[in-house]
Amino acid sequence: MxxxxxxxxxxxxxxxxxxxxxxxxxxxxxxxxxxxxxxxxxxxxxxxxxxxxxxxxxxxxxxxxxxxxxxxxxxxxxxxxxxxxxxxxxxxxxxxxxxxxxxxxxxxxxxxxxxxxxxxxxxxxxxxxxxxxxxxxxxxxxxxxxxxxxxxxxxxxxxxxxxxxxxxxxxxxxxxxxxxxxxxxxxxxxxxxxxxxxxxxxxxxxxxxxxxxxxxxxxxxxxxxQTDPTANLTFNIRLSDTEREAKEKLALPFVFSKEKKTALLQSGPGSGRILYEPDANDDYDQEDPDDDLDV
Amino acid sequence: MFTELNSILNATPDSFTQGEFILVSDRQSDASFLIHHFLSFYLRARCKVCFLGLVQSFSHYSAISQRLGVSLTQAREKGQLIFLEGLKESLSILIPQETTTGSQAMDFLRDPTVGLQRLYEFVRSSVSSDGGGEEGVEEWGPPVLLVDDVSVLLSLGVSAGAVLDFSHYCRATVCSQLQGNIVMLVRCHGEEAEDDGSDEGSEWLLKGLTHQCSLTLHVQGLPTGYCRDIHGQVEVCWRRRRGDGQHTQKKLFQYKVHDKGASFFAPGTSSAVL
Structure with a gap:
């Protein structure tokens, strides 16, 4: 004009x-x-x-x-x-x-x-x-x-x-x-x-x-x-619908669900038992370190 | 006279652009070192200089010029320098004594509403007087008007419009008619404010003078605050086209004022940084 x-x-x-x-x-x-x-x-x-x-x-x-x-x-x-x-x-x-x-x-x-x-x-x-x-x-x-x-x-x-x-x-x-x-x-x-x-x-x-x-x-x-910071990325930051669905289904390791809780607390029979056999060397007296010496 | 500034402005005492109106302004900083630069520059260039010193006494300017290698007293005796000592003149008007005849240049003090016509007439007579020529005095180059600083006039009660009229007349006479140069200093206090063209104040005066001038040197403090090695920054802006098609050209420099001179460098290249 x-x-x-x-x-x-x-x-x-x-x-x-x-x-x-x-x-x-x-x-x-x-x-x-x-x-x-x-x-x-x-x-x-x-x-x-x-x-x-x-x-x-x-x-x-x-x-x-x-x-x-x-x-x-x-x-x-x-x-x-x-x-x-x-x-x-x-x-x-x-x-x-x-x-x-x-x-x-x-x-x-x-x-x-x-x-x-x-x-x-x-x-x-x-x-x-x-x-x-x-x-x-x-x-x-x-x-x-x-x-x-x-x-x-x-x-x-x-x-x-x-x-x-x-x-x-x-x-x-x-x-x-x-x-x-x-x-x-x-x-x-x-x-x-x-x-x-x-x-x-x-x-x-x-x-x-x-x-x-x-x-x-x-x-x-x-x-x-304002230059777009997401312009030239080597990876994808957007999700498709199926990807989003899959993501939402996934249980994250730090989230305690009910199943996870019961699985951890109620141990089955025979699993996770601690066996202890007393050993002479374990009986160690702090106050008398020379106790085991035949003096 | 600072040689670094000369090379920035592409001027030497032997060859400089005539008919220029240089506006020096400062904000939250002090640009008076530039006034001293231009004073010594034009005295060395053998110009006839008219100096309106409204801020300081003659001995102050003289002492600084001595350091820069120019004697104001000698220049005044030779008739090269015409110095209006604003402090003394205003005193002789405010406290009238019979013995002092005094010039009428500062007449506006009696009645600020009349404007600065008398001051302009003082300038005109001092820049255009040929000295009669009978004494065989030296011939001086193009006339130069230096004002330190015009914002003082505002404090003395003159309206900003009257100052613009004064500067316009000075420009018409010194720059256009006699092909000389003008250097004026304006001070702005405080932050840059949007004041809707209100008719008063140094901000408005700065705008008006910017429209008139051909070159501005704007001195500011560093935006990041005080620094020992960089005293501030100066923005140089050429406003008139110089034949080659360039309209406005802006350059930014940082500066440091030394005892006898000043150094100018591109932003970020001071010795403190590198």
């Missing part, structure tokens, strides 16, 4: 990429920018997290249609060098910003990152702006990066409610791979969930390594980690 999302998004789509400290969603965001540029779309980036150089670094597609609105150098207006401050994050300012460049093509707005805005603008205001952008028609799609571990769960939840698609990225088990949990809401109201393992190449193309359905993944995971 990830490549599907990269290929094309419907009009009025809001896509949120959620990441955390352990895996940065920046690379996937760049993949989306690169994919949008390859589709001949105009991309406007509202950059808080990274500088323009860093964002454009490695993007092979022509960056002519990439418009970077730098909120990185001065997001709060401390140094008066600003192109865009965080407090300007509202529909009027954004549409004004998008109209500065004329292009007939549909516009994709990339917000890098929503976390920066949410730290300074109240969550309801951010949600309202996102909703207006979604409905307004000034942009075709909004793609936002959200550092989910920086906000309260409620804030993350309400922002993700607005989104038509949410991609949560987490580190994979090996090397360059990462896991993406995708939730997609179609216009009909159907919700699709999927989990995919992907890797991002040097030119920001995304390769889906394997797909794991949500339930299936959960089941296979523990088996991989």
């Amino acid at each position: 990830l490549s599907e999302l990269l290929q094309g998004t419907d009009t009025g789509a809001v896509l949120i990429i959620q990441d955390s400290c352990s895996y940065s969603g920046q690379h996937l965001l760049k993949s989306f920018i690169s994919a949008a540029l390859n589709k001949e779309e105009a991309v406007h980036v509202l950059g808080f997290d990274v500088s323009e150089e860093e964002l454009k670094d490695g993007l092979t597609a022509s960056t002519q249609r990439l418009h970077f609105h730098s909120a990185y150098t001065d997001p709060l207006g401390w140094t008066n060098r600003t192109a865009f401050t965080v407090h300007q994050f509202c529909v009027e300012e954004l549409t004004h910003l998008l109209k500065q460049t004329s292009h007939p093509k549909p516009v994709t707005l990339v917000i890098d990152s929503l976390s920066w805005i949410l730290r300074h603008v109240s969550p309801p205001a951010v949600c309202k702006t996102l909703q207006q952008l979604k409905k307004g028609g000034a942009v075709r799609a909004v793609i936002g990066l959200l550092h989910a571990d920086m906000h309260q769960r409620g804030t993350v939840g309400s922002v993700c409610h607005l989104a038509t698609s949410v991609i949560t990225v987490a580190p994979g088990t090996k090397g360059d791979e990462a896991v993406a949990k995708i939730t997609k809401r179609s216009k009909s109201g159907k919700v699709m969930q999927d989990e995919e393992i992907f890797s991002i190449k040097g030119d920001f193309s995304v390769t889906v390594v394997s797909k794991t359905s949500h339930a299936g993944h959960r089941q296979t995971e523990p088996e991989e980690h």
Whole structure:
């Protein structure tokens, strides 16, 4: 589903990429920018997290249609060098910003990152702006990066409610791979969930390594980690029904059954009698060891 | 300067990656030896260093740097090192005296709600000042900002969000604009806790700074407890891609701090074990 999302998004789509400290969603965001540029779309980036150089670094597609609105150098207006401050994050300012460049093509707005805005603008205001952008028609799609571990769960939840698609990225088990949990809401109201393992190449193309359905993944995971100790045994530890029957019939040597008891206690005549013939040598006096000497 | 750490980070005073934001953090351990390492490293690399020493006095840093073979006093006289002595500055603000003009860098002490704009302006002026050039002073390399440590700011009443704003501005100026480096130390007390993104505290600050930085060095005590021959472990994590396609790369080392330096080794290969 990830490549599907990269290929094309419907009009009025809001896509949120959620990441955390352990895996940065920046690379996937760049993949989306690169994919949008390859589709001949105009991309406007509202950059808080990274500088323009860093964002454009490695993007092979022509960056002519990439418009970077730098909120990185001065997001709060401390140094008066600003192109865009965080407090300007509202529909009027954004549409004004998008109209500065004329292009007939549909516009994709990339917000890098929503976390920066949410730290300074109240969550309801951010949600309202996102909703207006979604409905307004000034942009075709909004793609936002959200550092989910920086906000309260409620804030993350309400922002993700607005989104038509949410991609949560987490580190994979090996090397360059990462896991993406995708939730997609179609216009009909159907919700699709999927989990995919992907890797991002040097030119920001995304390769889906394997797909794991949500339930299936959960089941296979523990088996991989807990190696079965009974896997390669040289003997059989399971019993068939006949074997079990035979086992249950067998009387164990230490169990005293009635028959066994009587057999042991009532000795038959002539068996087990002790015969004793007194011997002179057996009559040994402890107190006088020299008794037998003829002194 | 610890040569073993240099080889781990693939840096020498002659050649090191520019524009990096290095985050040093510790939990139930002490990572200040890394701050001393970076201080002596960048002074040897002939960088212009701005040091915000909020924890200790100048003489403390100077004494340790002396052992590592760098003279802070000389560097300060030459104009290579700009040292903000947090302890002294805060005292001059808390107990105002007419004679001290003082910088306005620590202005946030008067009213912590205003944020760290003044401190940032101090940093900006110290890293970007060209010294006028009229005295024929030596030319210094890319600027470096060192902060020991940012969690002190939290104790002084600054909100964690304001610290993140400050670090963002420093990053934009020092790393991106001037292609210099930043090293910041954050301390976390206690166990790793799941605190649902609540807006305060060093845990949250650590997360926020981790999102900003390009390299983290996380120092922890040994999970198995105190050991005489191993002082702890340090997790090195590169977060930005470096062209060759590698995204995040993690390595774990154990370390022992000596009198004049520190040794780093792979887990389980200390002299006490082998």
